[in-house]
Amino acid sequence: MMFTLADYDAAKAAVVRLEKSWENYMGGNTKKFETQLREARDRLSTIELSLLESGELEPTELQAANLELDRLYPYAKAKTRQEFGGNIYEIHYWRESISLSGKTTRLRHEWRRIESTPPL
Known part of the structure; x- marks a missing residue:
């Protein structure tokens, strides 16, 4: 939509x-x-x-990196690390919303910058 x-x-x-x-x-x-x-x-x-x-x-710089990493690695599992743009990113998943009964209704993920790779 x-x-x-x-x-x-x-x-x-x-x-x-x-x-x-x-x-x-x-x-x-x-x-x-x-x-x-x-x-x-x-x-x-x-x-x-x-x-x-x-x-x-x-998008902010981090949002742009997230969108590009999602495009490159659509099936990345939790804690997967990838190098992108001279930095290392790790994907994290969490429950964004939970129903009143305690069930997960929406799962989110984000690529977080871990460290910069040293220059060669």
């Missing part, structure tokens, strides 16, 4: 609105807004990744 910058702005506004609702909530239900907030954050994350991949959002 193709997303626009308007979708991105609307998703960011929805997350901010839900976070403010949670902050202003005075009731005793500790799970109030949790599901809606998780879904809003998941949608924002999906839209942001789509816009980064399509080039509509300007």
Whole structure:
């Protein structure tokens, strides 16, 4: 699905609105807004990744490296190390969101810069 910058702005506004609702909530239900907030954050994350991949959002240096490493090594397992652009990167996976029952609903990964390779 193709997303626009308007979708991105609307998703960011929805997350901010839900976070403010949670902050202003005075009731005793500790799970109030949790599901809606998780879904809003998941949608924002999906839209942001789509816009980064399509080039509509300007990626940071690390985001650009992540996108390129994902393209080069789409099936990398956890803790895999690869050299890219004079640096060594290691892929890490984590649960981005968890349902109320404790099940993983969204898994994320990121290539983290470990060290620079010494010049030859």
